[in-house]
Amino acid sequence: MSAPVLEVQDLQKHFPVGTGSVLRRKTGWVKAVESVNFTIEAGQTLGLIGESGCGKTTTAKLILLQERPTAGTIKFEGEDIGGLRGEALMRYRRAVQVVFQDPFGSLSPRMRVGDIIAEPLEIHSDLTRAQLQERVAEVLELVGMSPDVAKLFPHEFSGGQRQRIAIARALATDTRLIVLDEPVSALDVSIRAQNINQLEHLQDTLGVSYLFIGHDLATVAHISQRIAVMYLGHLVEIADSAELCAHPLHPYTQALLIAALPAHPDVKQERLAIIGEIPSALAPPSGCRFHTRCPHAMPRCSTEVPVSKEVAPGHAVACHLY
């Protein structure tokens, strides 16, 4: 297999928490991301799943270089992106793009669709006006829209169509990795299916890689080849999508699977064994972050942070049970 598109090693990001007074003293740190490791292969999708506050979006921001990591490295096609400057940095930004959750917030209401899609091209290339228009028409057709819509404004489109425009913008440069931050959560069910099929089709034809962030296990499992599960900044389990759904090992992954809604009323439903809510990231539990809610917690769990172990080929879990 060729080198992975993206390689994330021991990634950490801590945010300082101040008192808010004039002295701006730091009173603590929010450890948003701690020990995250994963790779994304060319033309593949990695699903990143977890509940709010688990560090999914911070991980995405670190990959997009909107935040600098406290520790750890992110390698894109073998090159550490922490050291990129000038032309190399521009090349990286061209290759990695993003689609956000809310298509009403991510498209400027004052710009025409054509200008929205052309903007990254204006920054990253020296195409002439005519060439720009040609490229815009090309990517619009890729996402299944007519090139004529370039003249319209975002408010003339529905949520699903806007999300396609956002995807078209992400594809405009020679994109090799798209970070999709909950791209279908805001859409209606029937439109959601359209957009997921569209994303899968684009991957088949263009060979682009995705980092798909979501919280709905069924959707993430559908689109991803591999899934990484996060809990309070830690990556607790990573495995192939089918393997993870069939043999979840970490108690948190098991809980997510039980919490996933049934596809049919005849599906037998287990009762969720985990209790309580996600602890605050400001004062996370010691040892394994999940031990306060875990049905299998042992004395060891509250003192020792479990290390990620590979229990089967391609299936790693961070839990003292294994």
Add this chain to the structure above:
Amino acid sequence: MGAPFLEVRNLQTHFSTFGGSRVVKAVDGISFTVREGETLGLVGESGCGKTTTCLSIVGLLPAAARVVGGEIRLAGEDLTKKSQREMRRIRGRLVAMILQDPMASLNPLFSIYTQVAEPAYYHLGMRSRSLRRRVEELLRSVRIPSPAMRMRNYPHQMSGGMRQRIVGAIALAGGPKLIIADEPTTNLDVTIQAQYLDLLKDIQQETGVAIIFVTHNLGIVAKMCDRMAVMYAGKIVECGAVRDLFRAPQHPYTKALLGSTAKLGSKEPLFAIPGQPPDLANLPSGCAFHPRCSEAMQRCSEQEPETVQCGQDWTARCWLTHTKESLRHERASA
């Protein structure tokens, strides 16, 4: 199963704007029943009239909307004929509502105690110590830890899942016979959602309250509901037992909705419904679903189908079912 507790018959709720020159038929002649202790799922995409239906029942429609026809019978009385004053005696005591966003339904300036106590104070006439005991009991029943202490808190001191449970406690406070839950778990995380749904089921078993569950998530329907009504463009297109509808959906829209949901562990391509949900002010002719329907016929664009019975307690509004049913009748008579 009990007698129908709520009976909605041919309900029509229209929004009229621009001095009545533009009329949007948000709810256009729907009928359904909810029996005592039963859970009905009201399913559909945004803008199909789910929420307007619920607001019509509790009499809290916005100023531009009006119930223009039909009746809503709750425990034998027609709610559409009630004055606002009479409705205040019914809301909270007979029907309660749980809304999507708990922060919007809780008042940030009042303590949890005040807000949970209010329905019991007005509807059950409870005062002082018995009221305090009632609030404690309610908070315990929605699994709030150390309720005696927690009821002195304010909404901002609680997490999203806890706030939604407080809203649940308020809904239960007046001892209602029917709770309308309008997408109560959309803002919650998956594990918190599962806990909340389990809690609602427990409460239903304890108190025997009927629930109308408004949602666009068929997984929730599969988990929670006994019967379901699928809405499209202001009409109920199919209504029946959840098991029947999941096993053999009659209306193409129900079929499409079921096919477009991702199933755990399945990689099969999803069935995408082409096009967009229609604009309610400018509906297609005939059956409103025909431009997006994969089985549309000539007749669908010309004539609107009637609701037909296609099984015990099972109705659909589609020409395909009409044809099937009439064939069966012919065969039966022959």
